[in-house]
Amino acid sequence: MSNLLYLAAVILIISWALGFFVYSAGSLIHLLLVIAIIAVLLRLIGGRAV
Template identity: 50%
Template sequence: MLNLVWTVVAILVVLWALGFAVNIGGGLIHLLLVLALIGIVYNVLVGRRTI
C-alpha cells in the first residue's frame, strides 16, 4: 500500500513539474502540488504506525 502512495505522489509531482514547464492549467498545477503534499504527509503518518 505504501508503494502505491509513493507512486501516486511521484506521478503527481512529475505532472506538476510538467505543468510548470508547459505553462498549462494554472490552478491545476497547484492542485497537483497540494495532492502530492497530502500524499507525502499521509505516508509519513501511516509509516510511523507500528503495532
C-alpha cells in the same frame, strides 16, 4: 497499498513540475501538487517511510 500511494505522489509531483514550466494546465497543476504533498506527508506520518 502504500506503494501505490507513493507512486501516485511521485507522478503528481512530476506532473506539477512539467505543468509549472509549460504553463498549460493553469491552477489545476497546483492542486495536484497539494495532493501529492499530502500523500507524501501521510506516508511519512504513518511511519512507513523508506
